[in-house]
Amino acid sequence: MFDWIVTHFGFLKHVPLLPHVFDAWLKLVSLFTNKNLSDYIDDIEAEVLSWQHTDVSAHKYGGVQFNAFNRELGHIHGNGLLDILFSQTQKLVLMNRYPIQHHHVFKHSGWVSFKIKTVSDKKLAIELLRAAYIQNNS
Amino acid sequence: MSSSPRNAYTRILLGILVANLVAIILVGASKYLVTYLEGNHAGNSSGVFIFSSFIVVPLLMGAISAWYWHPLQLKTLAYIGWSAVSTLVASAASFIFLKEGAICLIIVSPLILCFTLTGALLARTVYRRKNNTLNSSLAGLALLVLLADTFSSHENVRLVSDTLIVNAPIETVWPHVVEYKPITLEETYWLFQVGMPSPVQSTVDGYEAGAGRKCIFSNGYVFDEKMIVYKPNEELTFDILSQPHDPEIMGHIDILRGQFILKDNGNGTTTVIGNSWYKLYVFPGWYFNLWSESITRNVHLRVMEHIKILSEKNV
Numbered sequence: 001m002f003d004w005i006v007t008h009f010g011f012l013k014h015v016p017l018l019p020h021v022f023d024a025w026l027k028l029v030s031l032f033t034n035k036n037l038s039d040y041i042d043d044i045e046a047e048v049l050s051w052q053h054t055d056v057s058a059h060k061y062g063g064v065q066f067n068a069f070n071r072e073l074g075h076i077h078g079n080g081l082l083d084i085l086f087s088q089t090q091k092l093v094l095m096n097r098y099p100i101q102h103h104h105v106f107k108h109s110g111w112v113s114f115k116i117k118t119v120s121d122k123k124l125a126i127e128l129l130r131a132a133y134i135q136n137n138s
Numbered sequence: 139m140s141s142s143p144r145n146a147y148t149r150i151l152l153g154i155l156v157a158n159l160v161a162i163i164l165v166g167a168s169k170y171l172v173t174y175l176e177g178n179h180a181g182n183s184s185g186v187f188i189f190s191s192f193i194v195v196p197l198l199m200g201a202i203s204a205w206y207w208h209p210l211q212l213k214t215l216a217y218i219g220w221s222a223v224s225t226l227v228a229s230a231a232s233f234i235f236l237k238e239g240a241i242c243l244i245i246v247s248p249l250i251l252c253f254t255l256t257g258a259l260l261a262r263t264v265y266r267r268k269n270n271t272l273n274s275s276l277a278g279l280a281l282l283v284l285l286a287d288t289f290s291s292h293e294n295v296r297l298v299s300d301t302l303i304v305n306a307p308i309e310t311v312w313p314h315v316v317e318y319k320p321i322t323l324e325e326t327y328w329l330f331q332v333g334m335p336s337p338v339q340s341t342v343d344g345y346e347a348g349a350g351r352k353c354i355f356s357n358g359y360v361f362d363e364k365m366i367v368y369k370p371n372e373e374l375t376f377d378i379l380s381q382p383h384d385p386e387i388m389g390h391i392d393i394l395r396g397q398f399i400l401k402d403n404g405n406g407t408t409t410v411i412g413n414s415w416y417k418l419y420v421f422p423g424w425y426f427n428l429w430s431e432s433i434t435r436n437v438h439l440r441v442m443e444h445i446k447i448l449s450e451k452n453v
Contacts, residue, residue: 021252023256028251
């Protein structure tokens, strides 16, 4: 559903506020499909905010954006889709090690996507964000 | 929740009550101001509701609630739950103070919930950054949009068209198009099942252009119509002279004109085309047209299915 909307109506992401409304709608739908998801996202947010020089903001295309050292680490959409930016080299290393995918839109960039569904996914999401944090700090 | 439970619930309730108080003032004021500014263009409606009432105001409601809630560090799930409660309070306030009907509130609630939640979650993130310039700029921008929307022109006239094939010759179909006996078909459309009035019968004063026609609905509502085109076996067009006032959808829509066009298919069957023109007084059109088109379509189909049954009985 999310992929279908992004593919066919992705151009609407430039309409002010619309991505945020879509993200709120995703959160509402997720209540019925995975009621623990919003808690997982809250836990990830709390963990990232406990690291030095981090903050969160609203992602321009909807969702929670994690920043460190004034740069974006990644963001989570309301359906639990985590997007993180790595260098191309690190992306390939991580894709061999973890069940993560190319970014759902920018396949040839350093971005990766990972769908959070379970507690263990939450732990992996924190691990990946930590790797991005360390990369940005080095 | 980080503060004492009593203090936390006070903040949560304050967030809901203040947000709703501001909303009822803004929506009520904009409704009466826009209705006044539109003058005769407001037609028979119970008032014009601009898009800001259902988008900007709910966003502000969410932002106001989040102002009270964000020190409590509530979970996202709590934001969703309390935003839903705030939407219920807004619906109840609209029912009491704005005299809105239950079906209208069912239609509008998903829109209000989605935008209230968006406002609350966005504001939660913005408040965390403790940037008062940004906060006041966003609030000012929202109020500016509300003002600009209030003083803009509001016009939304639409046509809904439906087609049905009747397995009967055109001269058999025509009399049932002009007037028809009470509809006994079971209600299948969910809004009719929950109490929205559906068409029951049509009667005429005469069989010529200029004659009166009445369309009677299930709760006794009567639409007074005047036939302006009467071409037997071809076209019946009628203007709606008066329609009932009620707090439900009829209070937010004027049905302007109706039309039946008949086409002989040359094989003993007839194509019946039903057209309705209406003017909507609630915005945003992209949302409310989805509902009004669906309702108009189901009114059409209920009448046209009835015409089909009556016509095919006589073949």
